[in-house]
Amino acid sequence: MDRDVVKNVVSGVLVVDKPVGLTSHDVVQIIRRGTGIRRAGHTGTLDPRASGVLVVLVGPAVRLSEYVSATDKRYQATIRLGARSETFDAEGPVVESDMPVDVSEEQFNDLLKGYEGTIQQVPPPYSAVKVQGKKAYELAREGKEVELEPREIDVYNLEVLEWAPPEVVIDVYCSSGTYVRSLANDIGEALEVGAHLVGLRRTKSGQFTLRDAISLRRLRDAFETGSWAQHLIPAAEALSDWKTIELDGEQFETVKNGNPIPAESGDEGWARALSPEGDLVALVEVDNDEWRPRKVFFTT
Numbered sequence: 001m002d003r004d005v006v007k008n009v010v011s012g013v014l015v016v017d018k019p020v021g022l023t024s025h026d027v028v029q030i031i032r033r034g035t036g037i038r039r040a041g042h043t044g045t046l047d048p049r050a051s052g053v054l055v056v057l058v059g060p061a062v063r064l065s066e067y068v069s070a071t072d073k074r075y076q077a078t079i080r081l082g083a084r085s086e087t088f089d090a091e092g093p094v095v096e097s098d099m100p101v102d103v104s105e106e107q108f109n110d111l112l113k114g115y116e117g118t119i120q121q122v123p124p125p126y127s128a129v130k131v132q133g134k135k136a137y138e139l140a141r142e143g144k145e146v147e148l149e150p151r152e153i154d155v156y157n158l159e160v161l162e163w164a165p166p167e168v169v170i171d172v173y174c175s176s177g178t179y180v181r182s183l184a185n186d187i188g189e190a191l192e193v194g195a196h197l198v199g200l201r202r203t204k205s206g207q208f209t210l211r212d213a214i215s216l217r218r219l220r221d222a223f224e225t226g227s228w229a230q231h232l233i234p235a236a237e238a239l240s241d242w243k244t245i246e247l248d249g250e251q252f253e254t255v256k257n258g259n260p261i262p263a264e265s266g267d268e269g270w271a272r273a274l275s276p277e278g279d280l281v282a283l284v285e286v287d288n289d290e291w292r293p294r295k296v297f298f299t300t
Helices: 003-009 024-035 059-068 105-113 136-141 180-191 216-225 235-239 249-256
Strands: 012-018 040-042 051-058 073-081 094-096 117-121 151-164 167-174 195-205 244-246 270-274 280-287 290-296
Touching: 012 024, 012 059, 012 216, 012 235, 024 040, 024 051, 024 216, 040 059, 051 059, 051 235, 059 235, 073 180, 105 151, 105 180, 117 180, 167 180, 167 195, 180 195, 235 270, 235 280, 249 280, 249 290, 270 290
Parallel strands: 051 195, 244 270
Antiparallel strands: 012 051, 040 051, 073 167, 073 195, 117 151, 151 167, 270 280, 280 290
């Protein structure tokens, strides 16, 4: 397909299995170069040491970013007990190590369950959280004391996948904004043995799992052959858990021009409005018994 045409018509989602060693921005840059589309962005940073599901919106679909970024995440986290780290992960220096780990799997499980539910979590000092206009990690690297305010997060499920002290592999199902390395550090403090994160793999982001993801190597090959578009997932799928309004021909014309359509009794909140062909036309919200378009995507 001609690249100028691609820039104008392509909109969707590329789900990449990010390898260790690259930043999320690195992956976005690779996709921009490979597709020829500058309008692309990820929906939730993965640190260079982490791997797994990275959702990248391409074309007009980038306007979904604020909604897709807020979706729940799932991780496979490897925690090392008996050692504390300044950064709460293996990136920074270990400040205390070889602490005795006299903890049974049952004790660990009991403690783990205490972190499920809606909890308050303090972000790591080495994070991108802004403090007085500067990122926390910038202040931490300058040797300045960083005091961050706790944030409310939701942890839906924590489960031990592998118990092999001093390392433990756990499944973490949580809301967006959760710092798994803070969780690792907090667990170590509660056990009084210290702990830090040594491995992280995102297995799910919103509606997308590793089964939906393509490896970066395969995606690069697809860029070379010009077949990458076959891996593009329709933008509507990014919010497939939302209420769906299937528009008829007349409604489609109305909504794509930014005009409201009647809502049914009991309708409330937000929904995605799809064309008769199943394409995402707009995100709509109930207002005075009408579905009002808040973001329109289909403008041709």
